[in-house]
Amino acid sequence: MNNLTSVWRMRHETRVVSRRAFASGLLVMLLAAVALMSEVALAQERTAFENVRVIAGDRGDAMTNQTVVIEGQRIVQVGASDAIRISPATRRVDMTGKTLMPALIDTHVHVNQPRSALERDLRRLAYFGVGTVLSLGVDTDNAPFELRAQPVQGAARLLTAGRGITGPEPGRETAPYWVTTREEAVRAVEENAKRQVDVIKIWVDDRGGTVRKLPPPLFQAIIEAAHARGLQVSAHVLTLEDARSLLRADVDAFAHSVRDREIDDAFVDLLRHHHAFVLNPNLSYRGEPTDLTWLERLIPSDDFKSAQAKNAPRREAKASFAIQAKNLLRMRDAGARIVLGTDTSFDFPGGNAPWNAHIELEDMVAAGLSTSEAIVAASANAAAFLKLKDRGLIREGYQADFLVLDGDPLENITNTRRIADVYLGGVKVDRTRYPQ
Numbered sequence: 315m316n317n318l319t320s321v322w323r324m325r326h327e328t329r330v331v332s333r334r335a336f337a338s339g340l341l342v343m344l345l346a347a348v349a350l351m352s353e354v355a356l357a358q359e360r361t362a363f364e365n366v367r368v369i370a371g372d373r374g375d376a377m378t379n380q381t382v383v384i385e386g387q388r389i390v391q392v393g394a395s396d397a398i399r400i401s402p403a404t405r406r407v408d409m410t411g412k413t414l415m416p417a418l419i420d421t422h423v424h425v426n427q428p429r430s431a432l433e434r435d436l437r438r439l440a441y442f443g444v445g446t447v448l449s450l451g452v453d454t455d456n457a458p459f460e461l462r463a464q465p466v467q468g469a470a471r472l473l474t475a476g477r478g479i480t481g482p483e484p485g486r487e488t489a490p491y492w493v494t495t496r497e498e499a500v501r502a503v504e505e506n507a508k509r510q511v512d513v514i515k516i517w518v519d520d521r522g523g524t525v526r527k528l529p530p531p532l533f534q535a536i537i538e539a540a541h542a543r544g545l546q547v548s549a550h551v552l553t554l555e556d557a558r559s560l561l562r563a564d565v566d567a568f569a570h571s572v573r574d575r576e577i578d579d580a581f582v583d584l585l586r587h588h589h590a591f592v593l594n595p596n597l598s599y600r601g602e603p604t605d606l607t608w609l610e611r612l613i614p615s616d617d618f619k620s621a622q623a624k625n626a627p628r629r630e631a632k633a634s635f636a637i638q639a640k641n642l643l644r645m646r647d648a649g650a651r652i653v654l655g656t657d658t659s660f661d662f663p664g665g666n667a668p669w670n671a672h673i674e675l676e677d678m679v680a681a682g683l684s685t686s687e688a689i690v691a692a693s694a695n696a697a698a699f700l701k702l703k704d705r706g707l708i709r710e711g712y713q714a715d716f717l718v719l720d721g722d723p724l725e726n727i728t729n730t731r732r733i734a735d736v737y738l739g740g741v742k743v744d745r746t747r748y749p750q
């Protein structure tokens with residue numbers, strides 16, 4: 315190779331190299347531009363809700379003149395409006411006069427299956443401001459597990475107790491495990507644990523003497539097996555005597571309260587010694603009509619008519635409510651952590667009555683809880699029971715699951731119904747029509 319050739323080659327190579335360098339430089343610039351654009355896009359996703367009253371979810375008061383900043387699906391900043399610096403790219407929403415509180419968490423629902431019906435249930439719950447629900451023990455389908463793993467936007471998030479456990483209950487719901495031996499009881503827990511259920515549900519109720527209820531040795535075995543696998547047990551219970559033996563067996567929660575009679579001092583004492591007992595009072599109908607007019611523009615007229623038809627005076631219901639109200643307050647005083655649970659169920663024509671959380675909150679206050687106790691039951695307490703570490707509070711790092719209300723529910727609990735907007739995972743729920 316002569317010198318000329320080698321010089322030419324060198325030049326050529328240099329040119330090739332520089333062309334390559336140019337191309338890769340361009341690529342770097344392009345990538346940088348893309349990164350910058352997506353950063354801008356991210357920044358645009360930041361929204362600041364300004365000058366709003368905030369109910370955090372774990373305390374009794376509200377904080378006024380707050381700003382809540384969300385980015386993507388999370389809350390990234392909460393603080394006094396005059397102390398928070400808002401970056402120029404942040405979308406700002408003035409919320410003067412509004413109240414922001416955590417989306418409701420319902421620890422006791424039953425959902426329809428298959429998947430299409432279940433999704434509709436969860437959308438309806440979201441429409442009424444319920445952000446998370448626990449399906450309590452009649453899930454035979456895969457759909458609840460799929461939806462738990464991959465929630466649908468605009469729908470409430472679902473947790474599930476899988477198939478609950480009870481004694482044989484011929485003629486009743488066949489979804490639960492019907493067990494008669496320790497082995498069957500433990501196997502039912504194991505099968506649920508394998509499916510990674512969120513809670514183990516049991517029923518201890520002879521249904522007015524018509525079935526053999528789960529006896530203490532069996533529920534003891536279930537509770538032990540569940541605890542050994544890190545699972546809590548929530549019990550459907552009716553009578554004081556069953557509630558007593560369940561507490562002795564170290565049950566974690568009641569999915570209903572004691573309803574046959576007032577609890578006694580011995581029971582209160584047992585409760586005081588329980589490490590962290592959770593009570594879902596799941597109050598029954600108060601026996602006197604409640605104002606349902608707020609529902610009229612929110613649901614189809616046939617559903618509204620059915621709801622109104624059930625909304626009639628019933629004296630025996632009134633007496634039962636009075637017992638439950640007393641028991642709720644005594645159990646609260648004995649240290650039980652109160653959570654919201656509606657037992658929202660198939661009993662309503664066309665499926666669930668997804669607005670029940672608002673009725674239950676009203677009932678809890680009618681029973682004697684303060685408005686803030688009722689709200690904490692539906693937010694921080696419910697989240698703690700369900701081990702949800704990033705829901706149930708308006709706080710940095712938490713999921714942006716919240717309600718924007720036109721009234722302050724601390725002043726009047728029925729203001730939880732005056733929903734302006736629902737946000738779940740930072741996305742505004744479409745509430746223009748009732749989900750079908």
Ligand SMILES: [Zn+2]
Pocket residue numbers: 422423424450657
């Ligand atoms: Zn139930």
